[in-house]
Amino acid sequence: MPLSEHEQRLLEQMERALYAEDPKFASALEGTGLHTYTRRRVYLAVAGFVAGIALLMGGLVAQVIWVSVVGFLVMLGCAVLAVTAWRRGPAGHGPRQAAAPRRKTGVVDRMEQRWQRRRDEQSGL
Template sequence: MPLSEHEQRMLEQMERALYAEDPKFASALEGSGLRTYTRRRVYQAVAGFLLGIALLMAGMVAQQIWVSVVGFLVMLGCAVLAVTSWRKVPKPGEHPADGAHFRRQGRPRRSMMERIEQRWQRRRDEQQGGM
């Protein structure tokens, strides 16, 4: 359930106060958990990729095609996981893109559907006010 405008403003005020009171603590909290989690997933994907290479080679040596195919699929899946996880890692000092954290640029990013709904609501309000 999305936050109301009032709740978003209150959250931004609390985050600003936290940044003003203890900027070092606030910057330590802002993305380290996500960064650690995604970095760990990348490392797991690399380990899985190496396991896939081992399966591929073992299948070739044992002349078992299905083992080689499984190894290739493991390699492919782990490569996709590593690339998608790596793209999600926030840079140090950068805010995650989910809009829940304070942004120095101002208001949080909204999805396209939220913007369309707001425009629709504004038009409806204008039409009702003009009657």
């Protein structure tokens, strides 16, 4: 759930006050935010993907099918984890960036906008 404009302004004021009061502490906290969490999650997913490849290849070499299947599933899970971490990443959520408003682009949203325009036009007559 995104923050309202008032809440965003309050958060920015609190951040500025923290930077003004104790810049060393504020800069230490800055590195442990979403950027670090997302980067760590992507790195773990890549490591898991490599481990999945090793399981897949080891299962094929040893001719043990279930090990290969487990390796494939590990690869698939890690790929999904990396993609979701990358997409949900910290873009637009930094301490000095305001969140951009989402634009409605779906078919249902356009239909709703047209319906709303028609209702507004009819009520204005």
